[in-house]
Amino acid sequence: MNKRIQTLLGASLVALILGLAPLCAVAQEMEPINVNSADAELLAELPGIGETRAAAIIEDREAKGPYESAEDLTRVSGIGDATVEGLADQVTF
Structure with missing residues (x-):
């Protein structure tokens, strides 16, 4: 028993x-990540970004100013429309 x-x-x-x-x-x-204030480590957690693109995002925002929308991320080499679509609900500005 x-x-x-x-x-x-x-x-x-x-x-x-x-x-x-x-x-x-x-x-x-996850809470959405603010791409205008996040550091490279946090940006690298986003799908399709990784360390290299995260560094490029920071470099681009410092050179050209803050992002206003997900579509602005296409300013970064290697980030296209498909990546932006995947990030749309995971980022803020």
């Missing part, structure tokens, strides 16, 4: 963990 209780408790624990998994995913959503 002790084995049955252990099995039941184990199954209940697994069900509880699986039931809470969607809540963890919601808690891990």
